[in-house]
Amino acid sequence: MMNYCNGVQSFINYALSNMKNISGEGIRCSCKSCKNKKFLDPDVITMHLLQKKVHEEILVLIYTRRII
Helix, strand or coil: EEEEEEEHHHHHHHHHHHHHEECEEEEECCCCCCCCCCEEHHHHHHHHHHHCCHHHHHHHHHHHCCCC
C-alpha cells in the first residue's frame, strides 16, 4: 500500500508540473469515478485516488506513455 501512496503523490506532482492538466479549478482527477474529466483540488484528488483507485483506462495510457 505504501508504494501506491507514493505513486499517488508522484502522480499529483507530475500533474501539477504539466500545464495542460491544470485549470482554474485544479488538476484532472483520474480516479474511477472522475475518469480524467473533472478538475479538482490536488488534496481532493489524493483522497479520490486513495479511496477509489485509478481508472483502468488511465493506467493503460500511463503505461504506454500516452498520458492525457
